[in-house]
Amino acid sequence: MVSMVKKVAEALEPLEVGQQFDKKAFIILHWGYCDYFVERSFDVMFCKAKKLMPEKDFKTKDRVITRIK
Numbered sequence: 001m002v003s004m005v006k007k008v009a010e011a012l013e014p015l016e017v018g019q020q021f022d023k024k025a026f027i028i029l030h031w032g033y034c035d036y037f038v039e040r041s042f043d044v045m046f047c048k049a050k051k052l053m054p055e056k057d058f059k060t061k062d063r064v065i066t067r068i069k
Helices: 004-012 023-031 036-051
Strands: 020-022 058-061 064-067
Antiparallel strands (some): 020 064, 058 064
C-alpha cells in the first residue's frame, strides 16, 4: 500500500512553476470528506512530502497550493 505522504508527493511532483493544486479536492478524492482534522492531517503529510522534493518550493493560500520554485 502506498502511504498518503507518497500520494501527496506524487500529486505535487508534476507541478510546474505557477501551477496550482487544490488541497480540498485531493482530500475529498482520497478520504471522501474534508473536515478540520483531516485537513490538518493533510498539512502534516504535505510538510513531509515537501521534504522529499527539496529543489521545489510551494506556497499555500486559501486551500490552494502553488508551486513557486
